[in-house]
Amino acid sequence: MALVGYELVRRRLDLPVFEIRRPAMIRPVTRILPTANGLSVPAASAPAREDDLLGHLLFALKHEGVNLPLLAAAAKHLSAEQLGEAVRQTPNGQYVRMLCCVWEHFTGRPVMQDPPVAGGYIDLFDSSKYFVGPAQRDSRWRVNFNGLGTWDYCATVERTQVIMDLVSSKVLEAAREFVQGLDRELLDRTLNWAYLHETQDSYAIEREAPSEDKRRTFVRLLKQAHEPRQVDEQYLVDLQNSIVSNPYNQAVQYRTEQNWLSDGNQGALGVTYVPPAPEDVPALMEGWTTFVNRISGRLDPVMAASIASFGFVFIHPFMDGNGRLSRFLFHKVLCQSGQLGEGMLLPVSIAMKHHEAQYLQVLRDFSRPARDLVRVRAIGEGDYAFSFGADDKIFRYWDATACVEFGLRMAKEALEVELRNESNFILHFDAVRREIDERFDLRGSTLATLVSIALTNGGTISKNKRRRYAEEVSEAAYLAIEEKVRAVLSVDEPGPRDEDEAPTDQ
Incomplete structure (x- = not known):
């Protein structure tokens, strides 16, 4: 069965981007049908030739959605003349306009419009398929860039039924109702437990048992998440310094060295993840911080927190402390939304620890294909040389659907299981202790x-x-x-x- 669309383009041009998980393929069907494994396409609906790069990209934009890393990588294989001819044939075709808009952004070169594009504005991301953000208008092509972020940093989140159901459960609204149903003493005791165990389990995910000083420091940090402060490099450096006790590992800026993760095995095969090159980190983090600082009020807070948390750990901007910081930032974004009362905490790390295998799998869904795009060569004891096959766009534009689904599930469980169980436990504890103490x-x-x-x-x-x-x-x-x-x-x-x-x- 022949490939069509994005995956055909990726393979034919050997593009350094992630493999398409649900590719389009020609199958014996009478109409285009989505399946669990991809898109079934009748031969009559596919581009006539495999080497019709432009045709396959237009097909993909129409039927597979927007894949910015692949479109960016494919841009250098298209010419302004090819695109100009496509515009002349269908000057107001929406997918041609989308492709020209994206091509101009990634190449910095213009496509001739003859005749000029007219008609209404069209959205780059279909709001029936994706969660979208405020529109940024491209007046030349009359295209709205309406992704979750900007051209500098943009995650995509599909409108899956699972995510729609989780968003409709309104976790933060339920959290406010939960707080209102507890007396002050019971709430304080429940939250004291939550802060302590959120700290312990955030460390435990990294196979570390924090000292008493580290526990107190991280609890204080969690309580500062409600303080209004812009997220920038200095703020993140201050956070990193507060949770990393070894002065040799404390940062003064974003990292200037290459870091990597290992499974403990020797040699290059033991390297399981390679974050972006240090020279790419400042620009990536500028895009990420812009997203974090602007997203409040524009997206479901738990979705925004999930994108911020996972996006941060994928960039890995420091040499140490990235995992704990990523989980703190989940709380920071929730608190920035203003939808959690002062001092309120959803202990998501506790839920994550209880579902650690799923948490690690969500991380691996990104880290493994990213690792495959880096050539790693051992050059000494524990030292490696890295050759990046892809540029920073795989970190700049990424599919956050699985991360958002996991984050929403963990926030829901943090409230409905962890906090509710703890408040019940305290009530039961008091009832039993009081009666036994009397007898x-x-x-x-x-x-x-x-x-x-x-x-x-x-x-x-x-x-x-x-x-x-x-x-x-x-x-x-x-x-x-x-x-x-x-x-x-x-x-x-x-x-x-x-x-x-x-x-x-x-």
Whole structure:
């Protein structure tokens, strides 16, 4: 079955861009049909020749949407004369106008208009297929650049049913209702737990157990996310310095060296991701910061936070601390939206830790094809030479659909599972502790630990735990704790917690 459209162009020209995941292919169908694996195209609807580069790009714009990295890479293989002839044949054709607009932007050269383009403005991104942003008008071609960002930095997010359903659940509105339903003390205790565990799990994702000083620093950082401040290089440097304790790894600016990620294996094959070259980082980050500072109020805040967080970690602008910073920036963008009350936190890192395999897969969906476009050569012990096959456009224009879906799911779970379970846990904990404390004379720390264990394990305290406290707790007290815990859990059972963990105010 023959390829059509973007994937045919990518392969024929050997373009240094990501493979098209759902390519268009000629199949025995009577009309163009989208499938789970791509686009089925009848032969009569495809360009007549494989070498008709212009025809395949116009076909792709019409039927496959906008792929800016591929269009940028293909631009040098098209001439102004070819495009001018296409304009003369269909001067007001919308896909010709789109292609000319994109070509002029990426080449910096004009296409002759004869006759001049007339008619109404058309959108580059179809709002029925993509989430879009405010229009930036190109008056020559009467095309609106309406992507999520600007020509300098633009992510694309498809209007999938999963994302539409998650957006319609209105997580931040539900978070405000959740806050209103708790008294001040219960809310404070729930949020104290959230800040602490958001910190611990953000570090845990990177296989690190933070020291007490690091925990306090990151909690303070999270609480500063509500402070109104423009995101720029100095702000990000200050953030990086606050979470990286080793002075040798603290930044004074965006990185000026090449960094990479490794799976621990020796040699070039162990290099799993190569972020953009250091000379490309300042311009990429300028586009990224413009997106972050302007997006508030123009896009669902959780979608914006997901794009900002993942986009940051893909650029990897520092030598250390990028992962933790990316997760902090998720909170920063949410708080910038003004839709979370002061001090409110959605503990997305806790949810991410519970779905770590999926989180890593979303990262790999970008990092693996990006790695394939870099030639890595070992030149010494732990040192490599990098030859980039692609320019910075794969980081500048990227498909954020999977990242947004994951971010929305994690924000929803952070509220509906993590925060709600914790508030329920605290209510149950207080109810059990109060009754047992009235009936038995137990040390406060021991009682708190046993109640937490019983709540965690569905109303059971194991034999090992009983032996641990055998000299200070009677069998009657154990039975009373288990009985009371089962009673409260029968009403509203909380989710799993870490064993031996009492609420953080104890």
